[in-house]
Amino acid sequence: MAITSNALNEAQERVRVCRETGDRPGLAHALVILSSELQTAGRHDEAVSAAREAAALYRELGNSAGLVWALENVANRCTAAGRYPEAVEATQERVDIQRAAQNPSGLAHALVTLGSNLESAGRLDEALAAALEGTAVYRELGGSGGIAWALQNLARRYTAAGRYGQAAEATGEEAGIHRAAQDRPALAHALVVLGSNLLSADEPEQAVVPARESVEIYQALNSLGGFTWARQSLDRIGVVLASRQPFEYTVPRPFTVEASFAPGAPLATLSRNDNHMEVFAVDTDGRMWTSWWWHGSWEGSFLLTGHSFPPGAHVATLTRNDDHMEVFAVDGDGKVWGNWWHGEWKGWFEIPGHLFPPGAPLACLSRNDDHMEVWGVDGDGKVWGNWWNGEWKGWFEIPGRTFPAGAHLVSLTRNDDHMEVYAVDEQRRPHASAWGGEWGQWQAIGSYEFPPGSPLGAISRHEDHLELFGIDTNHQVRANWWDGNTWHDWVPIGTRLFEPGSPMATVSRHEDHMEVFVVDTDGQAWGNYWDSEDWHEWFRIRAEQPFAGPAHLATMTRDDDHMEVFGIGRPGKRTAAWYMDGDWNDWFLLPAATTPLPDEEIPPGHERIFTLGREIWVYSTVGMRLPLYCSEAQLICRQDGSWRFNAFMRNTETDGDCQFDLYLRLSGVSRPFDFRLSGELGAPGDKEAARIGRRSRGFLPEQRFQEEGHYDALTDPAFFREVYTCAATFTIPPPGWNDYIVPPAEEPEE
Structure with a gap:
């Protein structure tokens, strides 16, 4: 609501009198005062109009000093109204006038103000240039107060541009000026900002020094508001420092036996949210283990007791929501078993009604919070599925084509109402069956041949895109994609060759990125990526100790800037490498899977x-x-x-x-x-x-x-x-x- 005050009434009256008497210099002055009162009353457009009229009058009168004053007020009124380009225009005219008049003090002030206006208008490079020139002019003038004010504004421009280290340098110099002048309130303010800039520059160890001093100064000044602000800044630094310290160190239980995993055996992964990862594998004694990462660290390894599987059996995993995980595998009798987590692991249960080759691969997915589906290829080469919607509904066949017994399946979903399953048949051709309310006929994809039953990779980057990967009989990694209407032909990925039918892992971090990983016959892990334009050449994820031949890999992504790749190395230990912010980090061992000695x-x-x-x-x-x-x-x-x-x-x-x-x-x-x-x-x-x-x-x-x-x-x-x-x-x-x-x-x- 607009507010009318006595001061505003007086300003309006003065403008009226000056108009009636023809006092143009008085009218220009009165209009500037009126613009200020109108801004205070929240009448921003009227305030801008009054200031502009004043500037026009001073321009006609040839009064450069008055014009500079009016332009400063025009810029202030436009800024308050959110009309930043107009503020820039007014301040730029002010800079030009002061430059022409060779008035360094006025020029310095106008340049610093211009930097602020340009930043508000989103013109960061020009804003920084104006702030730098304004600071340089103040240095030539030599006044410590002006230099400190210019440095404060320069630091803000650096901060807006994301150049936090230079912002810290500017604020540090400002703090030095206030310290020399023994201006404790200004020093405390600068120290808080310096700590914040150093923290943004990823230097929390240095940031804590000025931040703590600012708290002590505000405490001595008995300024509760300043103290609270400084404490909040120091607390933010403390949180970062705390996150960098080893909060916990666990002395492991002695007298334990460490589990061993078959080198190159399958693993499965999932992530419930950005702060969680889980990796599953079956050891050489047929026990299934999981290792989990939570909020920055690998917490340990946990044995899913109660049932055993063939050593190195395939594992399938899914998550229906942030608080749920499900894991499936085929035991030595060919029965499918599942286990689920909701705060804790609930125990193994059988999904009865059909048998599969022991340890065979399964595929699974969740279309929504209330649905799960699992598939496998039985001993007769037929694909069977089962689905859950509050309870398991029973096994059903997806008829029309057979595959090698226990063949690898891969599945994906594009949206809540769609599922696809893929496999390579005995004739070496990849086939797909899709569900959109009911299962469709098996469809051959392209003309290239792949080893029967061999692993495929699949990705859906968005609802109108599917991508399928495999290693053909000529050792070439190939990809095929569906664009919402049809499948295309298979295209090669890079020039490096791999063993036909080798396992592969695929992941998409966001809609414009895909990644595929394979281990060669020398045990070296390789990756390739597509970044919205083309596939690149293969790169090696180096490890001191290679894998055992074409090992299985598993991969996952927690967010757009993170990937993790897992495998089981030659010593029978689970290992991982991770990618973040453009770089691959070294391979490391997951927490040991140990059980007590009798x-x-x-x-x-x-x-x-x-x-x-x-x-x-x-x-x-x-x-x-x-x-x-x-x-x-x-x-x-x-x-x-x-x-x-x-x-x-x-x-x-x-x-x-x-x-x-x-x-x-x-x-x-x-x-x-x-x-x-x-x-x-x-x-x-x-x-x-x-x-x-x-x-x-x-x-x-x-x-x-x-x-x-x-x-x-x-x-x-x-x-x-x-x-x-x-x-x-x-x-x-x-x-x-x-x-x-x-x-x-x-x-x-x-």
Whole structure:
């Protein structure tokens, strides 16, 4: 709602009087004042009109100083109205006038303002050029206040352009000017911005220093608003620092046996959401394992107990929604079994009614939250399917064509009302059957030949596109696509050749990208990609130890900028390589799949030592958010009931006292038995100061901390046996603030 004030009425009256008396200089001045009052009242278009009329009058009067003032107001009124191109036009005229008049102070101010207007208009390169010139002119003039203001604006232009490192340089220089002038409020403001710019430049370790100082200055100034703003900025930096520290380190359970997987055996993957990945495989003892990644780290390996399968059996997986996973496989009797997860794994169940070759490949998919479908090729070469809509409905045949017994199938869905299944028949021809309410006839795809029953890859990038991949009998990787109307002919992908019928993995990160992965006969993993124009040449995903020949690979994507490829290497261990933001990262091993050694094979013992297996950098939980060094953390438990928990800590970089917490929790023991080690460290001094015990604010900068005690339960042989054979986790909690940093109670009175 527009507001009418006494000031606005007075401004309107003055304009009326000047018009009636013919006082043109007075009218120009009055119109500028009126434009300001109209803007305050929210009448932006009228405000722009008044300012423009004033500028026109000053232009007619030849009053350059008045015109510059009016143009500045025109730009301000246009900016308030969101009319940024007009603001740029007015400020550019102002720059031209000051440049022609050789007025450096006026030119510098106009250039800095022009940079702001150009940024609002989306012209970032020109905005940065104007800000740089304005800063240079202020430097020539030599006034610290003008330079600081120009640097503040220059940093904003750099930030808008995504050039955060240069923004931090400009803000750092601004902070130096305020420090030299002992202008503490301005210094505190600049330090908050500097911390934010350094964080955006991916330098949180440097960002925390100015951010903490800004908190301390606002605290000393008793400015609650400033303190709160600075604390919020520091907290954001702390979150990033915390995410970079090893929050947890798990000491594995001793006396375990690690599972082995057949080199090159099949795997299956799925992702429920951007923060989750899961990998499944059947080991050489016929047990199915899953390893899962959650919010940045691989959490471990879990045995899906209750049923066994042929060693290296194929696994099929799907997810119906973010809170559901399903896994399927064919056991040694040819029966299809499933298991499902909804917060926890629920156990194996049979999908009865039809038999398939033991360990045979299955294909599965989910069209929507309430539907699942699974298919396989039986011993007679017929394709059979089953579907779930609250319950499994029973096996049915997709008739009309046969395939080699246990042939590979691949399936996909383009939308909620469509499914397709593909396989290669005995005549070496790929065929497809599609469902759009009912299953259609099998259709041959193209004229190229592929080994009977060999693996295919399939992708649907969007509703009107399907893509099929295979390695033909001439060793060539080929692709075919459906464009909403028809299948095309098979096209080669690159020039590298692979063993006919080798397994392949395919993935699409977004609508304009596809990727295919294959392992050659030398065990080297290769990839190729399509990026909306053409397929490229093959690239190697190098590994120190190659796979065993044409191994199975599995792949997945969590988001547009991420891919992961998995395989089972020569030592029988599951391995993965990952791609993010344009680069492939090294192969690494997934968490070991281990089971406890039988009790009768565990030797007796009277002491269990839990050791933090590496030196780490942690972040202070209280007081400071800079790195601390931790080594030699160790818990010793003895059967006589005694225990001792100790760690060596050093404050390496902070400029004051800080406090830490280190926790150790035992896993799988029947009685509570957790430990906490806390302490305070002073600011780092030289080695001589530490040697003679010189203290900073009352605390040594480095020392060994220790807690010890007695726990009667350890003298119980059964409980000590639990402790002797359990796992444990060292934990450093997320950063927080200590009690001695107290926010101001209220804003200071003026």
